[in-house]
Amino acid sequence: MKVLFIGGTGNISLSSTRLAIQRGIDIFLLTRAKGQTVPEGAVSLVADINDEGKVKELIKGHHFDAVVNWIAFEPEDIKRDFRLFRDKTDQYVFISSASCYQKPLSHPVITESTPLVNPFWDYSRKKIACEDQLTDLYRNQGFPITIVRPSLTYDTVIPVPIGGWTEYTIVDRIKRKQPIIVHGDGSSLWTITHARDFAVGFLGLMGHQQAVGQSFHITSDEILTWNQIYDAVAMTTGVEAVKVFIPSDYLGSFDEQLDGSLRGDKAVSTIFDTTKIKRFVPEFNPVIRFKDGIRDTIDWFEGAPDRMLIKKETNDFMDRIIRAYNRP
Template sequence: MIVLNVLLLGGTGVISRQIVSQLLLAGHEVVIFNRGSRKLPFAGDVEWITGDKSDAQRFEASMSKRTFDVVIDMISFNEADARSTVNTFNHRAGQLIMCSSIAAYKRPYKTNPIKEDAEELFDNPEFAYAYEKAEMERYLQRIAGEQQLPITIIRPSLTYGIGGSNLGVLRQNYNIVQRIRQGKPLVMFGDGTTPWAFTFAPDLAKAFVGAVGNTRTYNKAYHATHESVHIWNDLYVEFGSIIGIEPQIVHIPSELLAKANPGLFAHLVFEKSYSGLFDNSLIKSDIPGFEATISLNEGLRMMLDWYESEANTVDADKDLLEDRLTELYFEWSRQMEAFQV
């Protein structure tokens, strides 16, 4: 086995903590760079470097005497971020692996399941997150082959995992469990039948670790997702099945939810309202053995165990918002019934 010296920019997020664990399991030497706000216990020795990547000049200076076999960047969200990483490591690393997002794909898709080579990049600045990720990729694609540094791009889909705060339509997390147990309704966007493949962080980490030092992945872009077919309703139905209580689900159009709270719900209109099924043939061909194997049931049990042991705090503001939205839903229902003749 070849032992590589890997720098991870980030290292404590939902996905990156799993990458660190799997790198250590594979026997690699791991260095983590972040702001040092929290240090997680890992089952192996990790070198920590504290700093702020947003200060590009100081960041580059801090790395001026370091070299790495591979750099994995989990904290670049736009072209400027990526440019800083490339400028810093162009002659100091053997490979750069960049975390993008399936949000960078333009909607509507041209393929279903989605294939990387058939799709275009997002071009609507109205949804800033997707647009900036796409701009980052355009920059990386422009410089591919011009730099000494080979670049691999990996695009996660919506990914759940321990430490995450993104589960549920309102990103309610533990609130979902609490509301089901209390018999309170949960809000689902649209009619809840949009197809989706739910992915969990330990599976996604396999893609990043499999790309480390893998020359097949140089100057290529991949998505890496589970391939099981579900619909969005299944997220709450499966939680209810695990808890043993059938959830009450109400359905509200994405456009109305976005009007109620654009910051919380805009992604439903621009991204989640489209099918989330992906063809992973490309990454499987270049990273032999890659496959997402954690089922929705297994993944939600993992999340429930974490909620019960550590993260069992109700978000009162989101709970109130969900109460208000469901009250509006039932009021609309009563008004619509009044139209019956």
């Protein structure tokens, strides 16, 4: 099988790239950076995906069993990819987001048929618009699409909304016994998925004839409260977290993007029914518990000093919110 990844070296996608290489898939990575590290066994194609002339030249003479765009966010990205790959692939895979699902939920268990509507987060609305564009291309042009919706997938990021992701700030605050912010009362339910588990389900869809025209979320079956998530992060430090519980709408009043990320995603309990992906990919069986996976992630951060990014502005932001919230 021959597959092209647009991207392929990021937090979610790198595990899929590595597994593809292990499975003997001919994997091509289209990336912008000449100095970007590409795993051994992958073929590197260097171009900006928006430079259509350069991309056409690079893929001339190639036909792919699947093309995966890990970095498309706008409907215009979809139109561009249709122009580039309509005759170049048997399957076009769009990486969407589980944050597209209905907010607030009308039913507590999310399936692939849960409506897509998110009035709170522009990021999710753009992903929905991309999905609408693809559905139209599939129905009217026969473009062979598959839509995949990850939900807070991690490997080389710390999956908490304030002080985490590519920052080490949250870990540093816990170690220094400084208060950290937990949205709401910490009791809402959430699903976090390790990228290595995601990769198994994801690659099982590549070249899958019956996956064309379908959408899938690929998530862990482990359901945790946000209290348990923060406790698992703290356990990697050996220090108990000092938590300050603050309502999500109050937090969102300090930052528009944080408001969208919370009210449009992380403040809402998420329970995913993974029946569909398991029916299409029987080998998908997520096994990495968060308390184990986050230990690997923190070890990765601590393996190189330049990864342990502690931002003064994030610390100041958290301190300012805590002071304001505690003010009489």
